[in-house]
Amino acid sequence: xxxVTQTPRYLIKTRGQQVTLSCSPxxxxxxxxxxxxxxxxxxxxxxxxxxxxxxxxxxxxxxxxGRQFSNSRSEMNVSTLELGDSALYLCASSLAPGKETQYxxxxxxxxxx
Amino acid sequence: xxxxxxxxxxxxxxxxxxxxxxxxxxTSINNxxxxxxxxxxxxxxxxxxxxxxxxxxxxxxxxxxxxxxxSSSLLITASRAADTxxxxxxTDAGDNAGNMLTFGGGTRxxxxx
Numbered sequence: 001x002x003x004v005t006q007t008p009r010y011l012i013k014t015r016g017q018q019v020t021l022s023c024s025p026x027x028x029x030x031x032x033x034x035x036x037x038x039x040x041x042x043x044x045x046x047x048x049x050x051x052x053x054x055x056x057x058x059x060x061x062x063x064x065x066g067r068q069f070s071n072s073r074s075e076m077n078v079s080t081l082e083l084g085d086s087a088l089y090l091c092a093s094s095l096a097p098g099k100e101t102q103y104x105x106x107x108x109x110x111x112x113x
Numbered sequence: 114x115x116x117x118x119x120x121x122x123x124x125x126x127x128x129x130x131x132x133x134x135x136x137x138x139x140t141s142i143n144n145x146x147x148x149x150x151x152x153x154x155x156x157x158x159x160x161x162x163x164x165x166x167x168x169x170x171x172x173x174x175x176x177x178x179x180x181x182x183x184s185s186s187l188l189i190t191a192s193r194a195a196d197t198x199x200x201x202x203x204t205d206a207g208d209n210a211g212n213m214l215t216f217g218g219g220t221r222x223x224x225x226x
Contacts, residue, residue, distance in 0.1 A: 004155075031212050033212045033214070035214075035216075042217075042218050042219070043203075043216035045214060045215065048212045048213055056213045058213070088153060090156065092156075092212070097212045098205065098212065101146065101161050102212055102214065103158055104156040104157070106154055106155040107153075107154065109153070
């Protein structure tokens, strides 16, 4: 099976712009979660989707949003980018929420100038 | 906020030696997972141990879990240069948390050839 794929892999934006990141889960996986990784804060949970519904959301401002489509693919959007949004954004998929192994994609590295 | 604390933060050993990393967490869990990350890439899942398990093996990996002490350890035996990476423990937050994982700060392992 193909693994979790994320596009784009690298992205450079300027402050104030918005960005959309995409994640395609492993075939058959219906749960998708997003994480942000920075040197200062480490790995932090952003949100989780299952069956097109957001189940959990981390402690991030409303500028961070996401959605999941009927084919389980997910997108996350960050509006009005700030320098501090520069990070590696990781997507993980699993068969279903809770008690399941989560498999991570390679990540999208976002640089905000 | 990070639930897990890992120690040591960095570990340098010679090829062939064993490496032990420890993780502590704060709340009740269903599972604890260990991941490896090479140079800011995606996370590779190593092993999942459930709260009712005490020890688990996978190849050269041995994971223990002590829920009374809220701690886990990852042992890599007969280490290789290719094991050089950052290692993270991740916990869920119990039955209502879905797939939301909380990560420790990680241990940076360097295996010298």
